[in-house]
Amino acid sequence: MHKEHNLTKNQKIIFDLIDKSSQPLKAYSILYNVQKKGIKAPLQVYRALDKLVEIGKIHKIESRNAFIACHNSSCQVAKATAFSICEICEKVTEISSAGLSKYLANFKDKDGMKYSKYNLEFFGLCKKCTLK
Amino acid sequence: MHKEHNLTKNQKIIFDLIDKSSQPLKAYSILYNVQKKGIKAPLQVYRALDKLVEIGKIHKIESRNAFIACHNSSCQVAKATAFSICEICEKVTEISSAGLSKYLANFKDKDGMKYSKYNLEFFGLCKKCTLK
DNA sequence: TACATAGTGTTATATTATAACAACTAAAAA
DNA sequence: TTTTTAGTTGTTATAATATAACACTATGTA
Numbered sequence: 001m002h003k004e005h006n007l008t009k010n011q012k013i014i015f016d017l018i019d020k021s022s023q024p025l026k027a028y029s030i031l032y033n034v035q036k037k038g039i040k041a042p043l044q045v046y047r048a049l050d051k052l053v054e055i056g057k058i059h060k061i062e063s064r065n066a067f068i069a070c071h072n073s074s075c076q077v078a079k080a081t082a083f084s085i086c087e088i089c090e091k092v093t094e095i096s097s098a099g100l101s102k103y104l105a106n107f108k109d110k111d112g113m114k115y116s117k118y119n120l121e122f123f124g125l126c127k128k129c130t131l132k
Numbered sequence: 133m134h135k136e137h138n139l140t141k142n143q144k145i146i147f148d149l150i151d152k153s154s155q156p157l158k159a160y161s162i163l164y165n166v167q168k169k170g171i172k173a174p175l176q177v178y179r180a181l182d183k184l185v186e187i188g189k190i191h192k193i194e195s196r197n198a199f200i201a202c203h204n205s206s207c208q209v210a211k212a213t214a215f216s217i218c219e220i221c222e223k224v225t226e227i228s229s230a231g232l233s234k235y236l237a238n239f240k241d242k243d244g245m246k247y248s249k250y251n252l253e254f255f256g257l258c259k260k261c262t263l264k
Numbered sequence: 265t266a267c268a269t270a271g272t273g274t275t276a277t278a279t280t281a282t283a284a285c286a287a288c289t290a291a292a293a294a
Numbered sequence: 295t296t297t298t299t300a301g302t303t304g305t306t307a308t309a310a311t312a313t314a315a316c317a318c319t320a321t322g323t324a
Contacts, residue, residue, distance in 0.1 A: 008271060008320090027311065041274065046312065051271090062194035063251065065280095065311065084245050095241050103235055107254070109227050113216050115256040119195065122239070124247040140302065159280065173305065178281065183302090197280065197311095 013037050014048040015069070018058055024066030024092050061085070061092055063121050072096045079117045080105060086126035145169050146180040147201070150190055156198030156224050193217070193224055195253050204228045211249045212237060218258035
């Protein structure tokens with residue numbers, strides 16, 4: 001799993017909030033939710049988020065500017081991430097597929113560029129929303 | 133290639149600028165560059181960008197909040213995009229790989245969610261920056 | 265202890281993006 | 295031709311997302 005990183009107070013408060021959430025959280029919604037715990041400024045939130053992303057405890061969903069806790073032991077410290085995003089209910093799920101990770105980790109473009117990282121976002125309808 | 137869409141004046145001005153650029157452009161940098169042509173407000177730029185993305189003439193690089201012209205006949209109207217991004221010089225290249233498109237278009241997660249769209253961003257060093 | 269490294273709190277500001285509304289234009293239906 | 299419709303435009307204002315700069319504090323380690 002993850003290397004232990006001894007989160008600081010702010011990092012812990014913010015990680016716990018994201019970890020408990022069933023959907024991705026946005027920075028200012030996090031801010032609003034932790035103000036009672038003494039975190040008052042956007043920058044305090046963004047600094048914690050940056051660190052948490054860096055150490056792989058959370059991921060940023062780029063197309064949504066939102067953050068989700070990592071629940072996938074195969075995404076080595078934020079280097080290889082894949083998500084499915086429902087375009088109706090906005091439910092986001094981290095994809096854990098050995099086949100996919102392997103395929104993408106080994107992918108080389110025709111310029112021979114070697115990649116150290118990737119992020120993949122799939123869009124569609126989740127099961128619930130398909131049935132509606 | 134692309135269905136012809138008879139761009140409007142603003143759409144054309146903005147597409148031409150992006151198309152001529154060797155790297156992705158940000159919305160406000162676009163705004164700055166088209167003010168002499170009478171496009172004065174952010175919203176005029178964002179509206180044109182939205183439309184151009186929708187019809188597949190340009191793509192948004194989500195991790196950079198920037199826009200690049202489509203040079204890939206295989207990305208069917210913005211539904212399936214893949215890019216490589218150099219983390220040093222920020223050069224962005226659209227990846228055109230039949231194998232990759234095919235793999236991702238057919239990918240199904242274990243929930244059986246069917247995807248209508250995806251966006252993939254690879255990060256690493258381009259050839260030039262590797263040699264430095 | 266002393267030093268380095270990382271995190272904190274704070275104010276201010278930069279950057280990215282959308283809401284709301286009135287007016288205009290082109291294409292097609294009556 | 296007139297009317298309608300859908301889409302685009304121009305405009306002001308504002309919302310949402312993110313970072314700069316600076317002084318200070320905590321923690322680990324030599």
